[in-house]
Amino acid sequence: MTKVLGIYSNLDPADDGGGRHSPRGVPLAGIQTVSHGATREQSATLAAQPTRTIDGPGRAAGSPTAGSIHLTVKEMLSGWKSIAVFLDDAPQGEKIGKCAAALAYRCGAHLIGLHGMSCNPAEHPSDSFACGKEAIHSVFARLQAAEEQKALAVDRLFTALSLKQGVSAEFRMIPSYRADDDTVLNSLHCDLVVIGHPNPPGLPRGWSPERLLMASSVPVLIIPDGWKSETIGSNILVGWNASREARRAMADAMPFLSTAQSVAVLVVDPAKRAREHGQEPGADIALYLARHGAHVDVEQATSNGSPIGEVILSRAVDRGVDLIVIGAYSHARWAEIIVGGVTRTLLTQMPVPVLVSR
DSSP states (O other): OEEEEEEEOSOOTTOOSSOOOOOSOOOOOSOEEOSSSOOHHHHHHHHTSOOOOBOSTTOBSSOOOTTOHHHHHHHHHOOOOEEEEEOOSSHHHHHHHHHHHHHHHHHTOEEEEEEEOOSOTTOOGGGGGOOSHHHHHHHHHHHHHHHHHHHHHHHHHHHHHHHHHTOOEEEEEEOGGGHHHHHHHHHHTOSEEEEEESSOTTOOTTOOHHHHHHHHOOOEEEEETTOOOSOOSSEEEEEOOSOHHHHHHHHHTHHHHTTOSEEEEEEESGGGGHHHHOSSTTHHHHHHHHHTTOOEEEEEEOOTTSOHHHHHHHHHHHHTOSEEEEESOSSOHHHHHHHOOHHHHHHHHOSSOEEEEO
């Protein structure tokens, strides 16, 4: 069962800047429009306004439309300035690269292409039997040349994608012998990492979205292989359980949330965490998002014994969302691995892109 609590919007003409809004705590019946901002029609008009084009890294071409509050909010809150993407030169890697380049263009961000050399394309089982200095040197030279050729192929693809979008970009190859150190190091210096799913192209062997997130704490945008749409982050579903991890995910996803046409905050089984949620579960976090420019619906759902992850996925499909935002492992990670959990369900069954943070 799902209960829609209310709609929270930005741009309240009656708000004098002091934060004085209609009082909260009033029992809600059905759908209640709370006077925290614009109507759906007004918000739709704002969302339809054209965005500024980017002429080079971080430079806007031309001046914003006079009086365009939508543009002002977008420019103020766009917090992603360095985006990394793991890719290869296969079709799926090209698809992930296109998505990352388009996102970098929207944010005016610098794009970093990463390719982890998991295995050498010229490696052969007989190489381990090479004897003598000359034979061993020959094997190493052949392998090194093959890695360089592979890196050049990925670099050419990445460069073409970046030039097509007109974004500032650079490419980095992660050699197989430095996979662990360089994977984390390159992620730490970015605001967001974009990878594919379930077999992330360009991610070194032995690495997964979960491991990358746990090692770097950098938010990860995971795009499933079956995702066909070019739009990501227009219609968003946020899983909210009043935890530190969920709160961190919202902050990390703010460039998406503040410019989305629709944001739904879903609270599943709120009675189980009544003290954490407060008087009206979801109301306070909706107000927080609305003040950042988001147009927010708050919904409560009862799982009736079903896994919470499946409830979130079902709701995402019903709403036709193009992004799910969740905080990872708000319960102990070992418990989620043994008995399952929301994070593992979403990361293994995702039908739409997921932004996960911790």
